Amino acid sequence: MSSSVQRTIRLPGDQIVLDKNMSIEGAGVGTSLYRLNENTYVVTTVSLQDVEENEKKKIRIIPLKGRYMPKEGDIVIGIVYDVTLSSWLIDIKSPYLAVLNASDYIGKPFNPATDNIRKYLDIGDVVIAKVAQFDRTRQPLLTVQDKGLGKVISGSLVEIEPSKIGRVIGKKRSMISMLMEQTKCDFVVGVNGRVLLRCPDAELEYIAILALKKIEAEAHTAGLTERIKEFIINEKVKRGLIKYES
Amino acid sequence: MSSTPETPIIPKIKMNAILNVLAKGNHIDKRPLLSYRQIDVVKNVSPNADSSVLVKLGYTQVLAGVKLEVGQPFPDNPEEGVLIVNAEYIPAASPTFEPGPPDENAIELARVIDRSIREPRAVALDKLALIPGRKVWVVWLDIYVLDHDGNLIDAAMIASILALANTKIPYYEVDQASGNVKIDRSKTAGLLPMNKLVATVTIYKIGDVLVVDPTAEEEALASASLAIAVSEDGNIVGMQKRGLGAFTEKELEQAIEISLNKGKELIETIRKFIT
Amino acid sequence: MKANKPQLIIEGKRVDGRTPSDLRPIKMEVGVLRNADGSAIVEIGNTKVLAAVYGPREVVPRHEEQVDRAIIRCRYRMLSFSTMGERKSPAPSRREIELSKVIREALEPAIVSSQFPRTAIDIFVEVLNAEGGTRTAGITAASLALADAGIPMLDLVAAVAVGKVDGVIVLDLNEVEDMYGEADMPVAAMPSIGKITMIQLNGVLTPEEFKKALKLALDGINRIYNLQKEALKKKYVEIEE
Numbered sequence: 001m002s003s004s005v006q007r008t009i010r011l012p013g014d015q016i017v018l019d020k021n022m023s024i025e026g027a028g029v030g031t032s033l034y035r036l037n038e039n040t041y042v043v044t045t046v047s048l049q050d051v052e053e054n055e056k057k058k059i060r061i062i063p064l065k066g067r068y069m070p071k072e073g074d075i076v077i078g079i080v081y082d083v084t085l086s087s088w089l090i091d092i093k094s095p096y097l098a099v100l101n102a103s104d105y106i107g108k109p110f111n112p113a114t115d116n117i118r119k120y121l122d123i124g125d126v127v128i129a130k131v132a133q134f135d136r137t138r139q140p141l142l143t144v145q146d147k148g149l150g151k152v153i154s155g156s157l158v159e160i161e162p163s164k165i166g167r168v169i170g171k172k173r174s175m176i177s178m179l180m181e182q183t184k185c186d187f188v189v190g191v192n193g194r195v196l197l198r199c200p201d202a203e204l205e206y207i208a209i210l211a212l213k214k215i216e217a218e219a220h221t222a223g224l225t226e227r228i229k230e231f232i233i234n235e236k237v238k239r240g241l242i243k244y245e246s
Numbered sequence: 247m248s249s250t251p252e253t254p255i256i257p258k259i260k261m262n263a264i265l266n267v268l269a270k271g272n273h274i275d276k277r278p279l280l281s282y283r284q285i286d287v288v289k290n291v292s293p294n295a296d297s298s299v300l301v302k303l304g305y306t307q308v309l310a311g312v313k314l315e316v317g318q319p320f321p322d323n324p325e326e327g328v329l330i331v332n333a334e335y336i337p338a339a340s341p342t343f344e345p346g347p348p349d350e351n352a353i354e355l356a357r358v359i360d361r362s363i364r365e366p367r368a369v370a371l372d373k374l375a376l377i378p379g380r381k382v383w384v385v386w387l388d389i390y391v392l393d394h395d396g397n398l399i400d401a402a403m404i405a406s407i408l409a410l411a412n413t414k415i416p417y418y419e420v421d422q423a424s425g426n427v428k429i430d431r432s433k434t435a436g437l438l439p440m441n442k443l444v445a446t447v448t449i450y451k452i453g454d455v456l457v458v459d460p461t462a463e464e465e466a467l468a469s470a471s472l473a474i475a476v477s478e479d480g481n482i483v484g485m486q487k488r489g490l491g492a493f494t495e496k497e498l499e500q501a502i503e504i505s506l507n508k509g510k511e512l513i514e515t516i517r518k519f520i521t
Numbered sequence: 522m523k524a525n526k527p528q529l530i531i532e533g534k535r536v537d538g539r540t541p542s543d544l545r546p547i548k549m550e551v552g553v554l555r556n557a558d559g560s561a562i563v564e565i566g567n568t569k570v571l572a573a574v575y576g577p578r579e580v581v582p583r584h585e586e587q588v589d590r591a592i593i594r595c596r597y598r599m600l601s602f603s604t605m606g607e608r609k610s611p612a613p614s615r616r617e618i619e620l621s622k623v624i625r626e627a628l629e630p631a632i633v634s635s636q637f638p639r640t641a642i643d644i645f646v647e648v649l650n651a652e653g654g655t656r657t658a659g660i661t662a663a664s665l666a667l668a669d670a671g672i673p674m675l676d677l678v679a680a681v682a683v684g685k686v687d688g689v690i691v692l693d694l695n696e697v698e699d700m701y702g703e704a705d706m707p708v709a710a711m712p713s714i715g716k717i718t719m720i721q722l723n724g725v726l727t728p729e730e731f732k733k734a735l736k737l738a739l740d741g742i743n744r745i746y747n748l749q750k751e752a753l754k755k756k757y758v759e760i761e762e
Contacts, residue, residue, distance in 0.1 A: 291569070
């Protein structure tokens with residue numbers, strides 16, 4: 001909020017011409033910009049553009065829509081889609097099915113002759129995993145060997161546009177902290193556009209889902225965190241969970 | 247050859263959540279089990295058709311259109327018009343629909359709709375002879391599923407009945423001697439004659455409960471369904487059981503009762519959209 | 522058929538009252554379907570086309586995939602009650618098969634397909650009502666649906682037909698002009714980078730007429746392009762506080 005940020009919607013075909021005093025960054029650099037020549041870029045997807053004017057002009061491009069493309073290190077929420085002898089194929093809402101090896105899941109060599117893979121994970125099971133490898137020539141490889149990763153046994157799964165996940169987390173986790181505080185739910189955010197909720201009761205869970213859908217619909221607008229907070233409080237009042245206090 | 251369909255993959259935690267909510271008496275969108283989603287109707291979507299109606303049932307969208315042509319009667323019914331029903335699940339409607347000629351589901355949908363209109367004589371086909379025995383109106387009813395969020399038969403039936411009831415017969419002149427029929431589509435000779443309205447109420451068995459109008463996610467969990475067509479005079483005018491599961495006799499009785507009640511409601515809704 | 526040809530230009534006006542350089546009224550809406558990754562409806566005059574996009578997604582059958590790019594698949598078809606006069610058989614006609622290819626190749630130059638190797642992008646164009654210009658409306662709608670799906674494109678593709686009726690070069694032919702005119706030339710382009718991605722000619726033009734017609738087409742395309750941008754932006758208008 002230090003300097004003024006100008007926000008506009010850019011569309012496929014819009015051009016951005018850079019000069020020495022400008023830089024370009026944001027999630028869209030790899031996916032939503034096409035370099036036409038040395039200093040001209042074409043915006044390729046419907047995107048949000050923030051221009052920050054300091055001594056240098058900074059342009060941020062954030063795509064508003066698009067499939068999730070795996071990146072090494074991403075935390076994703078996947079659904080087991082198919083089972084082979086020693087690995088699972090996982091739907092991570094990307095154009096490519098991901099692979100999770102049984103040996104990675106159980107943390108030691110897996111022998112399909114003596115062990116049954118389906119007793120660990122079966123079709124329809126939900127897993128939180130990390131993208132271990134991806135180079136677009138082969139299927140992305142997942143791992144669950146880290147804290148907080150593995151099979152999900154309870155909670156509720158909400159799908160939102162992957163490009164809008166950034167807003168669910170917010171600057172310095174501002175949005176997600178507010179969501180957790182206001183709804184008392186636990187949020188696990190998969191950057192592939194899936195959010196896992198664990199809530200104290202059904203009413204709060206419903207409010208949390210409505211809030212996520214509202215963030216998705218209004219991701220491109222300013223002042224979102226405050227507006228979502230107000231929305232949640234109003235919903236809680238409506239349902240008699242709290243009394244209104246101004 | 248008809249074979250067991252692939253089971254759609256639904257995350258297990260979501261499956262449990264849906265079953266829990268249904269067991270408590272609500273759909274996942276909070277409506278009671280025996281209530282329909284909002285029904286929106288857009289008429290004359292395709293002005294070149296003699297009638298066209300888009301029905302939105304929640305997020306499900308079905309477009310039905312009618313074209314009238316002059317043709318020959320069926321030999322076993324030489325003094326009646328002809329009704330031909332086709333249906334297609336367009337590939338835009340779901341990631342699982344593939345382009346190509348109608349598959350068994352689309353053909354079943356068309357035939358279920360066809361029988362439920364034909365058997366109660368919903369359309370007065372006997373009033374559609376132009377030169378009895380030689381020339382009659384052929385009523386082509388084409389149904390396109392544009393967006394699939396569950397309960398396609400009920401939505402398709404609403405669209406079909408509304409498309410038929412709003413069909414304008416083009417102005418025509420019959421030369422009985424020569425057997426020529428001249429048509430002028432710029433003028434109309436009145437509405438397609440209807441005897442009665444029909445609605446289909448499909449009862450889905452999900453877990454241990456019977457529901458109507460499930461979303462696609464809920465529908466994927468149904469073990470069986472029973473499409474029951476009812477007419478405005480309170481008769482059961484068609485039935486089709488579908489799915490891998492089965493119904494008990496008691497469930498069947500319940501299903502009939504539900505369909506008679508809900509059918510009445512749907513027919514009232516349909517009536518509001520007739521010119 | 523051409524025997525009953527009506528007079529198409531009367532005192533400088535066309536049969537529907539337009540001047541030679543007028544487009545028909547246009548409506549566009551983005552995101553009309555829930556299941557498709559992207560969708561749009563485009564209406565131009567009485568012509569109405571729905572386009573839906575799925576992908577990038579896994580290629581089935583597998584052997585069709587390409588290692589260095591996404592494959593684009595396109596199907597153009599007319600609903601059986603969309604045409605004037607008789608019902609159209611739902612079996613794919615030779616015309617529909619050709620137009621599926623023409624539309625795909627009008628869109629391919631815009632799509633940055635190298636970003637998604639070994640995947641497929643599927644485009645379905647459904648003509649709901651056909652009164653001239655369905656392929657060009659289809660391209661305009663499909664390009665909006667692609668943008669709505671978040672598929673990277675160098676530019677939106679906009680399209681319109683020009684033609685010659687009663688000796689006059691006119692923009693955006695309607696059904697009657699298409700049927701009885703002397704020439705019909707659909708054109709598609711990526712306006713901001715100035716590239717033409719489709720051109721067909723059905724009929725006869727002098728070289729001078731061709732130049733004039735192309736200029737008129739590109740002018741129409743620019744107007745359609747601006748409407749496309751408006752329609753896309755409309756989906757993301759600021760929420761009132």
